[in-house]
Amino acid sequence: MSYGSQSDNHSGVNIAGLVLAGGEGRRMGGDKPFREIAGRSLISLAIETAQRQCGHVMISSNQSPDTFAGFDIPVVADAPVPGQGPLGGILGGLTVMSDAVDWLVTFPVDCPVVPDDMAQELIAAAREAGSKAAFVRHGERDHYLSSAWHRDCAPVIAELLSNEQYRVRGPLMAVDAIAVPFAIDPDQPTLFANVNTGDDLASLAMMLSKDDLAGR
Numbered sequence: 001m002s003y004g005s006q007s008d009n010h011s012g013v014n015i016a017g018l019v020l021a022g023g024e025g026r027r028m029g030g031d032k033p034f035r036e037i038a039g040r041s042l043i044s045l046a047i048e049t050a051q052r053q054c055g056h057v058m059i060s061s062n063q064s065p066d067t068f069a070g071f072d073i074p075v076v077a078d079a080p081v082p083g084q085g086p087l088g089g090i091l092g093g094l095t096v097m098s099d100a101v102d103w104l105v106t107f108p109v110d111c112p113v114v115p116d117d118m119a120q121e122l123i124a125a126a127r128e129a130g131s132k133a134a135f136v137r138h139g140e141r142d143h144y145l146s147s148a149w150h151r152d153c154a155p156v157i158a159e160l161l162s163n164e165q166y167r168v169r170g171p172l173m174a175v176d177a178i179a180v181p182f183a184i185d186p187d188q189p190t191l192f193a194n195v196n197t198g199d200d201l202a203s204l205a206m207m208l209s210k211d212d213l214a215g216r
Contacts, residue, residue, distance in 0.1 A: 017054030
């Protein structure tokens with residue numbers, strides 16, 4: 001089965017979005033995708049962000065699709081097998097994309113606030129540089145899971161996984177991925193904030209109001 005034949009209206013190319021919902025989230029009490037900020041689950045925020053930027057959106061998870069039935073979007077398991085970290089999820093997404101789609105952009109649930117032009121900026125930078133991938137550089141920090149992957153990256157990822165190389169940085173460096181700078185904006189301190197613990201959740205909730213999230 002393949003997913004994602006719709007055209008994306010933001011960038012003029014076909015884009016699939018993949019919400020990375022794996023990981024147990026033990027440091028925040030478990031069930032990471034459904035932990036809430038100001039009454040909104042992390043996964044609902046990530047899905048809505050991806051849908052604003054991509055023509056088709058999928059969830060990457062090895063849980064039963066019934067877990068995410070309320071969102072009415074496809075759930076894609078890791079490839080080739082579960083237990084290989086986020087790279088397995090990315091390869092799973094690339095594997096099921098429609099032939100009409102060239103690019104996959106990833107949206108981790110634990111980084112719920114990203115710019116609405118992230119997908120467009122990443123793909124534009126990669127295409128301009130003749131690269132097959134791009135990732136966010138926010139200030140001095142690289143966000144390898146906020147990234148864009150051309151379908152040609154699939155065999156590169158598969159080869160690395162077969163050699164038990166699971167770091168996301170590996171295939172990005174192998175294809176000469178472009179680091180795309182996103183400036184730090186003092187007026188938007190929540191951009192690219194990672195949520196890994198209960199304290200992170202509480203801190204982000206203090207910066208974001210329900211009104212802020214209603215517009216997302």
